[in-house]
Amino acid sequence: MSARVTVVGSANVDLVTRVDRIPAPGETVTAESFDIYAGGKGLNQAIAARRAGARAELIAAVGTDDYAQVLIDTVIAEGMDATLLRRESGTTGTAFVTTDATGENNIVIVPGANGLLRHLTDVERDLVRESDVLICQLEVPDSVVEDAVTTAWKAGTKVxxxxxxxxxxxxxxxxxxxVLIVNEHEAEQLQVDLLPVxxxxxxxxxxxxxxRIRGEGTVRIPARKTIAIDTTGAGDTFVGAFAAEIARGVSYEAAAMWAxxxxxxxxxxQGAVPSIPTxxxxxxxxxPERVESL
Known part of the structure; x- marks a missing residue:
């Protein structure tokens, strides 16, 4: 199987400060460090899928500021097609990330060029049709998400x-x-048990x-014990890795365990993109035994 994954989504520059604890409203704290990383859920998920072995590409938009080049360079370094990054006048999407000593974080996003990704081109639709799996998130307008998922559904591409x-x-x-992938807070807010997926x-x-697979009940996916340094991008790593596995024809359960x-x-x-594993x-x-069993 070709294991082709296309991601339609966001590309941001992450401005990351590390603090001992995340400040309460109205409180000022001193950061221990400040770093600039490539990020955005779309970019993170595309890189996660690619490092997991899929032929992954990202359809996204960046601005005309200096931060755009950070994202373009990252896409090129990962072996993806940088021509799929549209250049829109104005600012590149930006995420302000604060991470505490336990690895927890809070994030404020300025959409920038992401908000201008409203529809796919004919070339981009062809890429979706030729893929095994399409990944979308909601850091871009609903119109482009609907365009992408409808194109995928008609072509038999998994969404x-x-x-x-x-x-x-x-x-x-x-x-x-x-497949709908949510965290527990999103699951509660969306009442996912009632959604027709x-x-x-x-x-x-x-x-x-x-x-939870409709008609088959719920399966628990165990967690590997770890010591968290920075949880930024962990969910995106899960999504991209899972998509890469099902693109290879792996079962949902085995793909979820690997992800x-x-x-x-x-x-x-530390950092969303630098931390994504190969x-x-x-x-x-x-x-080796567990790899063989999956």
């Missing part, structure tokens, strides 16, 4: 939706979704994940 930042998902998008994966942080290991490794390093790193963490 993985990560509905975050969480907001109600319109029925036209949900109708095309094969075939499969729901709920990530639970250090408690692993649950996999859980990938996510656990990602929290052991396929070899995940297989080494699983061990």
């Amino acid at each position: 993985v939706l990560n509905p975050t930042p969480v907001r109600p998902v319109n029925s036209a998008i949900l109708a095309a979704v094969d 075939p499969c729901v994966l709920t990530t639970l942080g250090s408690n692993g994940a649950t996999l 859980s290991i990938a996510a656990s490794l990602s929290v052991e390093e 396929r070899r790193a995940v297989d080494d963490a699983l061990g």
